[in-house]
Amino acid sequence: MSSEITLDYNEFSPQDYLNEYYTEVSDENESLLQFFHDTYSKLGPVDSMLEVGGGPTIYQIISASRVAKHIDFSEYLPANLAMVRAWLDQKPGSFNWDIYFKRVLEIEGRPASRENIDALAGTVRGAVRRLTQYDVFREPPLVEGEPLYDIIASNFCIEGIQTDRQVFERQFGRMTSYLRPGGLLALCMVKNATYYRVGKRRFPVVPVNETIMENVLKNAGLTLTHIQSIKAVDPDQGYEGMLMIRATRG
Ligand SMILES: C[S@@+](CC[C@H](N)C(=O)[O-])C[C@H]1O[C@@H](n2cnc3c(N)ncnc32)[C@H](O)[C@@H]1O
Numbered sequence: 712m713s714s715e716i717t718l719d720y721n722e723f724s725p726q727d728y729l730n731e732y733y734t735e736v737s738d739e740n741e742s743l744l745q746f747f748h749d750t751y752s753k754l755g756p757v758d759s760m761l762e763v764g765g766g767p768t769i770y771q772i773i774s775a776s777r778v779a780k781h782i783d784f785s786e787y788l789p790a791n792l793a794m795v796r797a798w799l800d801q802k803p804g805s806f807n808w809d810i811y812f813k814r815v816l817e818i819e820g821r822p823a824s825r826e827n828i829d830a831l832a833g834t835v836r837g838a839v840r841r842l843t844q845y846d847v848f849r850e851p852p853l854v855e856g857e858p859l860y861d862i863i864a865s866n867f868c869i870e871g872i873q874t875d876r877q878v879f880e881r882q883f884g885r886m887t888s889y890l891r892p893g894g895l896l897a898l899c900m901v902k903n904a905t906y907y908r909v910g911k912r913r914f915p916v917v918p919v920n921e922t923i924m925e926n927v928l929k930n931a932g933l934t935l936t937h938i939q940s941i942k943a944v945d946p947d948q949g950y951e952g953m954l955m956i957r958a959t960r961g
Pocket residue numbers: 720723763764765766767768771786787788791845846847848865866867868871872
């Protein structure tokens with residue numbers, strides 16, 4: 712089962728990733744959708760949100776699109792951005808996220824009808840203001856002249872792009888420097904992992920847990936408001952579980 716662990720994200724296949732993690736709403740994905748709903752349904756309307764390392768996926772911005780007027784979706788790999796662009800443009804053959812829309816509607820207590828699914832997909836499409844190629848290793852500014860964001864969200868990215876804890880902390884500080892005072896950070900991470908699997912590839916992860924993240928957040932000037940963890944469904948994927956975190960700046 713083992714394969715070489717690589718840091719080369721050119722080896723990351725968007726299609727393999729989607730097939731591996733998003734063809735069904737697994738128990739893990741169900742917990743993520745619930746976390747996003749809990750997080751965003753508590754907020755009033757905000758102007759701007761930055762998604763970091765968004766990958767080829769949009770499940771993570773469905774609930775956010777109910778409250779964020781503008782979502783700037785950033786990602787390192789052009790191939791992943793192309794996947795998201797194809798979905799935004801409703802290109803034939805683009806990934807079908809209907810089961811995720813359906814589940815979000817159910818969580819919201821609304822009928823998961825075709826009409827409501829299409830309306831919610833339209834809300835997500837209308838909220839995405841930019842798709843931006845962004846490398847967390849790069850210095851700011853991410854987008855020239857853009858004010859700080861009301862929300863920063865990142866899922867399974869920042870812990871999975873290097874192997875050094877200090878580099879991880881620096882990147883974390885850089886990513887969260889785009890958050891305005893009082894703004895919200897929403898973060899999902901793999902817990903106590905050294906790698907995660909995509910098809911035959913394995914990508915390295917800096918192991919994190921509740922205690923480590925409490926310190927990392929504090930060092931970045933953020934106040935932790937919520938942290939929960941769930942167990943992994945399949946430990947062969949490389950992680951023991953998932954962490955879901957909310958924090959605010961200041
Ligand atoms: C495990 S995927 C997560 C994708 C998506 N956020 C999700 O929830 O499924 C990790 C993502 O980090 C991106 N990534 C890799 N290196 C990066 C970098 N230097 N800066 C920003 N993102 C990067 C990858 O391209 C990939 O899309």
